[in-house]
Amino acid sequence: xxxNGSGSKKPATQVVTGGRRKIWTGAVxxxxxxxxxxxxxxxxxxLRDGLKSNDDGRFFYGRRGSPTQWSLAEALTExxxxxxxxxxxxxxxxxxSCSLLAVLQPGDEILLTxxxxxxxxxxxxAFLKRMGITARYYDPMxxxxxxxxxxxxxxxxxxESPGSLTFEVxxxxxxxxxxxxxxxxxxxxxxxxxxxxxxxxxxxxDIAITAATKYIVGHSxxxxxxxxxxxxxxxxxxxxxxxxxQVVSPDDAYLAARGLRTLDVRLRQHEASALKIAHxxxxxxxxxxxxxxxxxxCPGHEIWKRDFSGASxxxxxxxxxxxxxxxAAFIDALSxxxxxxxxxxxxxxxxxxxxxxxxxxxxxxxxxPLVRLNIGLEDPDDLIADLAKAFEHYHxxxx
Ligand SMILES: Cc1ncc(COP(=O)(O)O)c(C=O)c1O
Numbered sequence: 001x002x003x004n005g006s007g008s009k010k011p012a013t014q015v016v017t018g019g020r021r022k023i024w025t026g027a028v029x030x031x032x033x034x035x036x037x038x039x040x041x042x043x044x045x046x047l048r049d050g051l052k053s054n055d056d057g058r059f060f061y062g063r064r065g066s067p068t069q070w071s072l073a074e075a076l077t078e079x080x081x082x083x084x085x086x087x088x089x090x091x092x093x094x095x096x097s098c099s100l101l102a103v104l105q106p107g108d109e110i111l112l113t114x115x116x117x118x119x120x121x122x123x124x125x126a127f128l129k130r131m132g133i134t135a136r137y138y139d140p141m142x143x144x145x146x147x148x149x150x151x152x153x154x155x156x157x158x159x160e161s162p163g164s165l166t167f168e169v170x171x172x173x174x175x176x177x178x179x180x181x182x183x184x185x186x187x188x189x190x191x192x193x194x195x196x197x198x199x200x201x202x203x204x205x206d207i208a209i210t211a212a213t214k215y216i217v218g219h220s221x222x223x224x225x226x227x228x229x230x231x232x233x234x235x236x237x238x239x240x241x242x243x244x245x246q247v248v249s250p251d252d253a254y255l256a257a258r259g260l261r262t263l264d265v266r267l268r269q270h271e272a273s274a275l276k277i278a279h280x281x282x283x284x285x286x287x288x289x290x291x292x293x294x295x296x297x298c299p300g301h302e303i304w305k306r307d308f309s310g311a312s313x314x315x316x317x318x319x320x321x322x323x324x325x326x327x328a329a330f331i332d333a334l335s336x337x338x339x340x341x342x343x344x345x346x347x348x349x350x351x352x353x354x355x356x357x358x359x360x361x362x363x364x365x366x367x368x369p370l371v372r373l374n375i376g377l378e379d380p381d382d383l384i385a386d387l388a389k390a391f392e393h394y395h396x397x398x399x
Contacts, residue, residue: 011079011196012264018075019257024067030258033250034066054238056085063242068250072257076216076226079195081202084234087227087241088248092191092211095225097123099207100156102240103185103233106132108155113170114361115140115163117189121358124158137361140168141299147178154182159205160189161198162300164343165353165372166364167291167315169300172307176204185233191215191344195228196267197310206233214344215312218259218266222252266346266377270313273383274375280384281317286391288318288368313375314343316353318368322398327352327369329397333390336383343374348383350374 009017024031039059041047050060056070065073065088073086080086089095100123104110112124114137124135138149140163157179161170176186187207190200194215200208210216212224229237248256278292289297292315293304304311319327331339337350351372356364375383 009078014078015075015196015260015263018078018260019071019073021071021074024071030254031067031071033254034068035250036066037062039066054242063245063247065247065253066250068257069248069253072253072260073226075257075260076195076210076212077228080199080208080228082230083201083208083228084231085229085238087237087246088212088253089225089227089241089246090248090252091223092189092209092213092225093119093123094246095209095211095227096120096158096187096189097127098241098244098246099187099209099227099237100124100128100158101244102237103156103187103207104128104131104133105155107153109134109136109151109153110156110158111136111138111146111149111154112158113138113140113160113163113168114359115166115168115355116158116160116358117164118358120158120160120189139362140166140170142175143171144174144178146175147182150178150182150184154184156185156187158187158189160191162192162293162298162304164189164192164314165316165355165358165370166366167293167298167300169293169298169304169308171300171303172198172200173204176206180204192312192314193308193310194263194267194312196263197308197312201228201230203307206230207237211344212256213342215263215267215270216260216344217256218263218345219255220342220345220347222255222259224248224252224256267310267312269377270375271311273377273380274311274313274315274373276380277373277375277383277387278315278317281387284391286319286322286394288320289366291316291318291370312344314372315375316370316372318366318370319394320368322369322394324352324369326394326397326399327371330390330394331371333393334386335389336378336386337373343372345374346377348374348376348378 076086191211
């Protein structure tokens, strides 16, 4: 969508008003669910007219969406100053893989952060490899020195900042500056911060990817991905998504748009609660490092302070003298934290994570087993009481 109406609205206002064009909402507040595969034309001339533009906002055929999807895409575009448009995908992984397919071709090389989400790695190591594309990994703390890795075939860099298990905050502006000078396209998995806390394009990123499944949807009931980019890559991104048949259902788009309206207030609460809990954990004798970008233990904390306007609710901490068994006892003893994948929803989650097995360019130097927490919207004091109780079980199971 060419119209980026970011204007001067503050983020909390943007998420409330974004994409709510009168022509899409009609007389109600939320753009209704427009279900449809076939779109009907008045006559043959009208049908032929439909072929003249590939923009959102024109009825064509169900795979190109309807006002429900267009409205959500436009709202996400408005959150990224400088963006030309947003494509929606049926999952965050689809958003990552389709973005990479849009910019790479056989013979190319891609650099990925060693802290990448595991399915991003496996897409690069297996699928892209099969296409004759080489993947190399870099230290997430590399910054401007990434130029040392550039070769004649390096065409793209996939960043993730912070990493979703170990939370290193990358110097995204420095990496993007170096890449741009070398004609290399930059992609960022921006799921943790969202455009709310880190408007990626403003920081030099070419292609901003969000697993909307997490904070955008916010209610753990929809899978979705979104990719926002500026005009240079917009046509390519859109064409590739269409060639790969990417479409999200209007029901899912409706729920994601509904989630988006409360993103600002939810993120601020996730931030406050997660910080309170992270500080509390930091003072516990059982805890080693607390890997939360807003705490000094976290690699890249200074970069987070410089570049981000907030922190979301996902972080990890190390059990300083535990093992896998005592970590399991700790997690199993929690009652307010669910055990499960994903994050960004209103409910808290705890997960054992083992980053060492996903590293190739760097060694994970952690001293104890890691637990990742998704801090939801429960009262943080209740969550702290739950964690305190679980530490008793942890002591009982310690080696
Ligand atoms: C950092 C990150 N990126 C992308 C994804 C993929 O999103 P989805 O589960 O919607 O495919 C996830 C999912 O956990 C993630 O943690």
